[in-house]
Amino acid sequence: KFMDSLQLAAIVTHVADARTCCLHPASTTHRQLTDEQLKECGVSPDLVRFSCGIEAAEDIIADIEQALEKVD
Structure with missing residues (x-):
């Protein structure tokens, strides 16, 4: 819900970009790992x-704040 609420940040599978980006490692970059391997790597769901x-x-902070408000 947090990621879906972001308006400025791009939801992408990489972070090597000049723009603000956000990703969910467990379902993207680390999706091939088992639950146990994710835990060992410190990647929680x-x-x-x-x-x-x-x-x-200020724009990045405002985007995070408005997205967090929608999560509560």
């Missing part, structure tokens, strides 16, 4: 990887 881009910091 609710882990989200967020990579800040070159947008204004």
Whole structure:
């Protein structure tokens, strides 16, 4: 729900970008691992990887805040 609520951040499977990006490792980059392997790697089901881009910091923070409000 958090990721779906983001408006500025791009939901992508990589983070090597100038724009702010977000991904869910358990279902993307680490999807081939078993639950036990995910746990050993420190990848929990609710882990989200967020990579800040070159947008204004205030805009990134505002996007995170509005998305978190929708999760509660």
